[in-house]
Amino acid sequence: MNLEENTGISFAANTLDKIPQPKADAKEIIGLVKKGSKITGYQLSDQRIVSREEGVAMAKAGEITGVGVAHRKDTEYLKSIPDGTDDNNLSHLPTVKG
Numbered sequence: 001m002n003l004e005e006n007t008g009i010s011f012a013a014n015t016l017d018k019i020p021q022p023k024a025d026a027k028e029i030i031g032l033v034k035k036g037s038k039i040t041g042y043q044l045s046d047q048r049i050v051s052r053e054e055g056v057a058m059a060k061a062g063e064i065t066g067v068g069v070a071h072r073k074d075t076e077y078l079k080s081i082p083d084g085t086d087d088n089n090l091s092h093l094p095t096v097k098g
Helices: 003-013 052-060
Strands: 029-035 038-044 049-051 067-072 075-080
Touching (some): 038 052, 052 067
Antiparallel strands (some): 029 038, 038 049, 067 075
16 A cells, blocks of 8 residues: 555544444444435344444444444444445445335
8 A cells, every 4th residue: 555545544534533443243334224315224244224323333332343433513423444445335335225
């Protein structure tokens, strides 16, 4: 990885409020539940659907891997931890029915 890519990752990581340490049995997010363009929930690797709020709480508790917690105004949400690869970002995941 070159310095420019590393700097971009560092900058993106700085937009996260918290990067929780995932537990060994942490689940991955495999799909997004949306209402219009707004994410309202997440589908986990065990096929469970959780609300956005539940997902944030689970991530903070180390129960979801690969994400950090960010906020916009008073709303917390999950964001992919930058790793230099776009294909595992939340924005690239399929939309699923909640």
